[in-house]
Amino acid sequence: MTDIRLYMLQRISAMILAPLIVGHIVTMIVAVQDGLSAAEILGRTQGSLWWGLFYGLFVAAVSVHAAIGLRTVAFEWLKLKGRALDMLGWIVFAGLLALGGRAVAAVVL
Amino acid sequence: MTDDIDTLAVEVWRGDARGGGYVAYAVPRRESQTVLDVVTWIQHNAEPALAYRFACRVGMCGSCAMTVNGAPRWTCRTHVRRVAKAGRLRIAPLRNLLVIRDLAADMAPFFDKWTEAGGTFAPTATRDEPAAEIPPETPERAAADAGIECINCAVCYAACDTVAMAPDYLGPAALNRAWTLLNDARDGGQAGRLKAVSGDNGCANCHSHQSCADLCPNGLNPTAAIAGLKRRAGRAWLRGGA
Numbered sequence: 001m002t003d004i005r006l007y008m009l010q011r012i013s014a015m016i017l018a019p020l021i022v023g024h025i026v027t028m029i030v031a032v033q034d035g036l037s038a039a040e041i042l043g044r045t046q047g048s049l050w051w052g053l054f055y056g057l058f059v060a061a062v063s064v065h066a067a068i069g070l071r072t073v074a075f076e077w078l079k080l081k082g083r084a085l086d087m088l089g090w091i092v093f094a095g096l097l098a099l100g101g102r103a104v105a106a107v108v109l
Numbered sequence: 110m111t112d113d114i115d116t117l118a119v120e121v122w123r124g125d126a127r128g129g130g131y132v133a134y135a136v137p138r139r140e141s142q143t144v145l146d147v148v149t150w151i152q153h154n155a156e157p158a159l160a161y162r163f164a165c166r167v168g169m170c171g172s173c174a175m176t177v178n179g180a181p182r183w184t185c186r187t188h189v190r191r192v193a194k195a196g197r198l199r200i201a202p203l204r205n206l207l208v209i210r211d212l213a214a215d216m217a218p219f220f221d222k223w224t225e226a227g228g229t230f231a232p233t234a235t236r237d238e239p240a241a242e243i244p245p246e247t248p249e250r251a252a253a254d255a256g257i258e259c260i261n262c263a264v265c266y267a268a269c270d271t272v273a274m275a276p277d278y279l280g281p282a283a284l285n286r287a288w289t290l291l292n293d294a295r296d297g298g299q300a301g302r303l304k305a306v307s308g309d310n311g312c313a314n315c316h317s318h319q320s321c322a323d324l325c326p327n328g329l330n331p332t333a334a335i336a337g338l339k340r341r342a343g344r345a346w347l348r349g350g351a
């Protein structure tokens with residue numbers, strides 16, 4: 001179940017995500033104004049420390065937030081407990097971090 | 110008034126921890142009739158073996174709570190007029206607790222959780238010392254006052270969907286009690302209490318559905334008390350404690 005540490009980590013990650021999601025949506029709307037192409041996206045992101053940090057932080061916060069949330073859902077609905085429950089949380093965290101990190105690296109590096 | 114119906118169609122859950130089902134009874138409709146009156150009529154006139162609990166009949170003791178047409182209520186203070194739909198009542202034991210027999214639920218786990226949540230007052234003075242002066246207008250005293258009228262009826266506990274999904278969760282009543290004590294300047298057990306409510310089965314499990322606040326017959330708001338615990342426990346965690 002959820003102790004105060006997981007509760008606080010999920011709230012803090014949500015606070016980090018709130019402005020980043022607004023930034024992400026604004027970026028999407030602005031970016032498509034002149035048509036959207038792979039070259040256009042990569043031209044903006046490649047070699048950019050700013051976009052690397054922006055989406056790097058985004059991925060880290062999502063990984064923490066979603067892993068704790070899905071852990072709670074798995075506990076309440078799938079009745080997972082103990083080590084199996086914690087393992088699921090860590091797998092979701094690591095999976096999202098790896099997939100998201102790979103995507104960020106692909107457009108920034 | 111009697112709603113122009115002279116007989117109520119009442120279904121009462123009968124059985125024990127191994128299982129059971131609803132049994133139908135026809136009960137005469139009376140003026141100013143409460144759900145407890147209905148259950149008592151059934152025991153006196155139709156089913157002498159029917160098991161249920163009550164004591165004071167005036168909303169003070171907290172022993173007569175049952176599930177009435179799907180929601181937990183004090184049966185002694187619930188008028189039939191307010192809950193019967195087309196003269197129909199369905200009465201069951203409280204949810205989230207095991208049944209002993211018929212309408213009597215086993216309250217032991219509910220009270221065990223009060224202890225687990227640090228619900229025992231830890232005095233810091235003896236009777237020989239002068240009584241502590243607690244100004245009623247301090248925020249701590251106001252927070253304690255808001256939750257102190259709980260009579261342990263378990264209506265909030267039966268209403269809580271989080272308890273239904275996570276049976277070890279301490280639940281609204283025990284956490285409300287912990288919150289009133291956490292705001293009691295005379296209590297010396299705060300570190301242990303904060304640890305108890307911060308743990309795996311503690312306040313962080315509450316999803317703020319607010320069914321407890323919605324159904325509390327005393328008009329208390331355990332969700333607000335739990336939100337207070339989350340703030341207090343969260344701050345302690347940020348400072349590296351609890």
